[in-house]
Amino acid sequence: MAQSPATAPIRQESVVEISAPRPAMPSWFVDARPTDDAWVALDALANAASQGLNSQDYRAQALAAAFQQAAQTGTASDAQARLDAELGAALERYLLDMNHGRLSPETLKHRFKAPLTERFDAYNHVVQARLNGRLAAALQEAQPKIPMYQAIRAAMLEYQAMGDHPAWNVPLPPLASRSLKPGDAYEGLALIAARLAALGDLPADFVPGEQYDSDMVFAAIQFQARHGLEADGLIGPATLEQLNVSPAQRVEQMALTLERLRWTPLLYGPRMIVVNVPEFVLRAYEQQGGHIRLDLEMRVIVGRALDTRTPIFLEDMRFIEFSPYWNVPSSIARGETLPRLRRDPDYFSQQGFEFVSRDGSVSNTLTGEAIDAVQNGEWRIRQRPGPRNALGDIKFIFPNDQNIYLHHTPAPQLFSRSRRDFSHGCIRIEQPVELARFVLQNQPDWTTDRIEQAMRRGTSRTLRLNEPIPVLITYSTVIIKDGGKVYFFPDIYQQDARLSQALRSARPS
Template sequence: MIVKQHARKTSRARLWAGAILLSVIHACAAGAVQPPAPVPDTRAGADAAIDARQLSARLYATGPALLWLADGPQRARLALRLLGKADEHGLDPAPYGLEGLAHRLDTTRDPVALAALDRDISTAMLRYLGELHYGRAPSRYRPGGLAVGAFDPVAQLRQALAEGNLDGAVESAAPAIALYGRTREMLAHYRALSAAAPDWAALPPPGTALRPGEAYAGAGLLCARLRLLGDLDGATGAPCTDADGAALAGAVRRFQARHGLAQDGVPGPATLAALAVPPARRAAQLALTLERLRWLPPLPRGRVIAVNVPTYRLWAFDPDAAPGAPVLEMPVIVGTAARTPTPLFIGKMRYLEFNPYWNVPPSIQAGEIVPKLAGNPAYLRQNDMELVGADGKVRELALPDALAGLRSGAVRVRQRPGPRNVLGEVKFAMPNPMNIYLHSTSSKELFARSRRDLSHGCIRVAHPAALAQFVLADARRWDEAAVAQAMQPGPMRTVTLPRPVPVVLFYATALVDRHGLALFAQDIYRQDPALLEALGLR
């Protein structure tokens, strides 16, 4: 069988576009950003997000002594069955103590012990409902902790018991967004794949660098695997023949598009490594996405921007626009994994700066600019930079005085607007303590790279003019021509947005798009292992 080039091209942009944004709603100018703190282990019963025993006390404060066992064990068994299905939502059922509850249900007869069992079942159910809605691990988007708001597990369970609809309580607790439902279905699919194909052998590497049109000894196994994963048409388990060769490169390209790889249709090292990842590990990635979606708080209606860091993609859309309105989507550059990862939070974009100054952060100034200036007295001039005092006035200083002032903090460096400015033509400001924002860039060639964690933490956007027109939301005053004019070289101009635009900085290595395609990305910040541990999924 021969691996051939295929004329059909699958666009990663199309596959990823809208995977988060259509579902989630209802150089760098920053200094070095500290890596995100590891996700703590919450399995030890501390209930970091949900104090289930406190909720249980409130549940029984105004209700009967027995909620599950007053009329026999049937209702209690239904509760245990629902708790046992927590894994369908990517939650390990073990912390709910199912085995012990089931044993007590079968053996307890003493009235006092039955009352204690009844309360423990309620505690487990309240914890499940709370974790299903808010997440088991602490949310990065609720740093102040959990406050019961629109969703109250006690009220939800009380109503479900009154109506005899426990299944409905569980479904209502889960995030009511389409992406969550699609991801949950895909989790079940990949678990079924894992059960059907437990032996997931790595494909043999080619003897030399494989090129289009060359024979590949592992083509038969490659064909079978791509059929199993749904990237190649044909009956799963049917033998692959030379007749399949014409479609194989196209299937490889589709697989590459779904996994954020260069789409050359050739099973090179990166593609073979992705093909070697067993379905069970992909299922774990999907389970993590369910948890991360549970973390998100409700957002106000209106225009929204979301960036999924591992896929280097930005989406912007207006849920109040006409049905079928296009989604703005573009590549981005994010913070370097090794030193300055982009932090995850929800910001509010409040204003734009056309032709911005770059006020060099102290960390970059001390670590990069001062050493370069010491070795090259013309460095500032060559890079359109200037020294600014505490009063905001430009200072002209000789090299020794300039270095002394920079080291003492008497002066700082800023870069003037222009073609060399690292922020490019426009800065999208969303004030926050970490000094993270979105901006254009003078190094546009970097968007051609497949791995784009290259910044000091901020988000560089590939199409700043389109994003500016989107957030300004004024078709008459800020049409395409007006934005283009504002981005021409000239003095800095600040424009306040008519309404702040939420910016969600998200992290998911597995998603499901609107067409039902499973999409996977590299865990560039190595955040998955800690969360797997916290959820008990390792």
């Protein structure tokens, strides 16, 4: 049975498997006193928070106290041997956690079926650094080479530097009406201005007037754009909620994002498609000469947070289906389609539905017997290709056991919403032709005209890709973009909350 985050173990890979004798770690003492390297190591553990880690996991305070005592009074050989082993083990674990994460993604039921990357040899990294007299530099070099890791870490350090900022010491007062509009008075204007100034959306010396003026509206629009909100300048409950999130809470959010980055296979293939669920964005990119080139970015619609969440996983795209049929999942058929057909029989022909029996025969006639057969699981119902088809005119298939795929939509107006969790779990894409061109770029006979013709033809055709392309469905509520700006997104699926709980539960006693 799968373990809940509350009972999940520490990531098993953090236990080093010794296949050959390891070289001896130089002692952290000379003449019974701590070496310079000891203080470098202790400083790294004490500042684990700068990597989004917790110094308590490495007994940083207790080790520092023990080494301080040794520096003052010296230490006996047996105590020295014990401290040598404890500091070495703590530093090794710190480096492994920094590179591979403290938990396995399976803890949160993330299905990343990528092969394990080459494991960072933390022990030998430290030994060689110490033998060469360059431990401090080696600890810097050991930081993960993961896309966006250093940028998010830099933003996290800026928020850490805010400390217990006085602008968040008291909550914002409730709004007098549904939203704060330009020209309105509000007793919390000075507090909002102080928070926007602290976050860089207003000048540090800005003094608000008695009304919500144009300068503050513009600053609010900038804030909203960076926090996954409708950037309209109106301050309603959602904007107020984000304004109430303190810098310390943002630090925790970024630390959780760093943890996810450590075990998310963002560099799995030379070409990849990545969907970031809470951002509602798809990106397609290529790796060239160690550099990542972004080829495509578009808005997407993902599964509803309430009941049909899009799962987090990695699979290879292998097919494209032009002018697809939509085989209505049995849960949707029983819960939505069949009840609608019983109320409104005309809906059957209007939407282009048909029944398919077990032997594959097709019926275009709506009958009570056919409805009962679908209800009982004997038949299925599907929607023919056409302008009303729920999948639009193209479907991108990456076979998986949860029947999730990318597809177009007959309702593109939903892409204009700031929050876009409307689907039954599959992912609707805004720019299907552009995505098809990216996917098929190594099949040059599939030109833009040919792709568009296949989408319009109305006859279903499935195309096998010459080269599979990894599709990663991931979850990050913090990203850096637009020249280094930090963007935060609501935790719509409560994945950050679950990860935070799992890390607390897995912490060693």
